[in-house]
Amino acid sequence: MKFINIIGTTGSGKSTLARKLAQKRQLQYIELDNLLWLDDWQESPNDAFFCKLKSSMDAASTxxxxxxxxxxxxxxxxxxxxxxIWLDYSFSINLYRLTKRTLWRALSRKPLWENSNNKESWKMMFSKQSIFLWMFQKYPQNKHRYLAMMQNPKYQHIRFIRLTSPKQAAVFLQQIMDMSE
Known part of the structure; x- marks a missing residue:
């Protein structure tokens, strides 16, 4: 396990697990949102995004x-x-975590990523671009999409780990820590 991708619906804890796993395995942590988002919620054009992603991956050769x-x-x-690693948690767990995270971010007004000025806002939470609307729309789609990808012969070179609860993720992380000691 040297080149790892953590996937899951928004609010599942991808970033938290990725940071912890990178630290325990002494690997470089790459935050995809930090590479994608520019100031004022503008997305990087594909060429620029791919360049930043490739550069980050190449710089982390170990x-x-x-x-x-x-x-x-x-x-x-x-x-x-x-x-x-797929964080395949129930809708209710993701919604609870997303709500907690989003409210905290809206109250704290801290920038979300180091490479942009983007912050959570009350206005955005209740807009057509709401992260909550996105979750309601994408949660079932992501579940079907990830299942199909796991079964796709194109990806047979990948080891898939499906964690279905935060408790299971904590046990997994503890096992990683035990292995590295």
């Missing part, structure tokens, strides 16, 4: 943990990944 997966980045990431 290994990396990437949190998240955008459709546009699948080919680049999954051509090099050896392990994909």
């Amino acid at each position: 290994g990396w943990v990437i949190d998240n997966l955008y459709t546009r980045s699948i080919d680049m990431i999954w051509s090099e990944v050896d392990t994909v």
Whole structure:
């Protein structure tokens, strides 16, 4: 496990697990949202995004943990990944975590990523671009999509680990810690 991608629906804890796993395995942590988002919620054009992603992956030649997966980045990431960890939690767990995280971020007003000025806002939470609307729309789609990808012969070189609860993820992380000691 040297090249790892953590996937799951928003609010599942991808970034938290990715940071912890990268630290325990002494791998580079690559935050995909930090590479994608520019100031004022503008997305990087594909060429710029791919360049930043490739540069980050190449700079971490001893290994990396990437949190998240955008459709546009699948080919680049999954051509090099050896392990994909899917945080496949229930809708209610994801919704609870997303609500807690989003409210905290809206109250704290801290920038979300170091490379942009983006912050959670009350206005955004209740807009057509709401992360909550996105979750309601994408949760079932992601579940079907990830299941299909796991069965796709194109990705048979990848070890898939499906964690279905935060408790299972904690046990997994503890096992990783025990292995590295």
